[in-house]
Amino acid sequence: MGQSPAPKPTLQSVWNLFVAHWRIYLALQLTVLALALVSVAISLLITVIAMAVTAGVSADLRESVTQLVSSVLNLPFSILYQVVAGLIGVLLSALPALWFATGHHPSYWEGLALLRSNPRRYVLAGLLVSVAAGLGILLCLIPGLIVMALTPIYVRRVFTSEEPLWPAFRTCFNDLFSSPHSWGLVGYELLSALLIAISALFCLLPMLVTVPLAAIFIQQYLAAWEIGAPPPADEAAAALF
Numbered sequence: 441m442g443q444s445p446a447p448k449p450t451l452q453s454v455w456n457l458f459v460a461h462w463r464i465y466l467a468l469q470l471t472v473l474a475l476a477l478v479s480v481a482i483s484l485l486i487t488v489i490a491m492a493v494t495a496g497v498s499a500d501l502r503e504s505v506t507q508l509v510s511s512v513l514n515l516p517f518s519i520l521y522q523v524v525a526g527l528i529g530v531l532l533s534a535l536p537a538l539w540f541a542t543g544h545h546p547s548y549w550e551g552l553a554l555l556r557s558n559p560r561r562y563v564l565a566g567l568l569v570s571v572a573a574g575l576g577i578l579l580c581l582i583p584g585l586i587v588m589a590l591t592p593i594y595v596r597r598v599f600t601s602e603e604p605l606w607p608a609f610r611t612c613f614n615d616l617f618s619s620p621h622s623w624g625l626v627g628y629e630l631l632s633a634l635l636i637a638i639s640a641l642f643c644l645l646p647m648l649v650t651v652p653l654a655a656i657f658i659q660q661y662l663a664a665w666e667i668g669a670p671p672p673a674d675e676a677a678a679a680l681f
Contacts, residue, residue, distance in 0.1 A: 446540045446663035454657045457536065458649070460545075465652035467548045468532055472525050479521040486513045526566050527555050533592055533655040534599040540663035541600040541670070554599075565598045565605050572609070589626055590616045592658045593668035601670030612668060621665040628661060 447453060458465065490510035497505050531551045539545040546554060555562055569591055576584030590612040597608040616622050632654035639646035662668050 445666050446660055448664045449657050449660035454653055454660060457539070457545075457656050457660075458653055461535075462652075464535065464545075464548045464551070465532060466648060468528055468551070469648055469651065472529050475521055475525045475528070479517065479525075482517050483510075483514050486510055486517070489513065523563060523566075527559075527562055528552075530562070530566065530595060531555070532652050533595045533659060536656045536659040537596045537599055537662075540659055541596070561605065562598070565594070568605060568609055569594060586613075586616070589629060592625075592629070592655075593662060596659065596662055596668045597670060603670060615668045619665060619667045621661075621667060624665075625658070625661060625667065628658060632658065 487506075487510050490506050490513060494502055494506045494509055531554075534554075535546055535551055569587060573584045573587040573591075576582070576587050578584070593612045593615050594609060597603055597612065598605065601608075603611075616625075619625075636647060636650050636654060639650040
């Protein structure tokens, strides 16, 4: 499906793609920020409501009961925020993946429409990665780090094909460990994480640039070396059975 392999990533090529579509990446990040602010406002409002509801509770128990009521009331909003913000945030990686796979870079609204077209697929994909990474970190740390390292590959497979989620996830391990360019991928991911961490020290504003630049670079690297290339349509269909 598209233009594979892509040219090898360079700082100039990544910067050119970012400059051409910077408004899209900025809009996505501002949307996530706006959702975070709304989530905080809802949390504060719920805390006030919880304090009013528990006003008649004895002083000894009031604080703990207020916290319990606040947590229960806030839970559905917190889950909703995590899901929606996660879906929009992953577009920072999915949109360049689509560009390198198809030659078309979706707009902001096209990205949102893509999520709405099959929300179940993308929510389940995110849940699968989150659970696997969380369990991996809790059990032995290294498995969780491996899942985090292969996440950009999984994003590429999920958004650029109709491959079933579980087979796609399993195949990502083979993509990561069988490619001779995997160490380069891990190295660039670590370098990107360091760059983003350093940029976060400057009032977070540079992250509006460094985060999408890192996502673009990693996706171009995957496309250039054909790591996580979507399977042919007949193979994807066979994986269902």
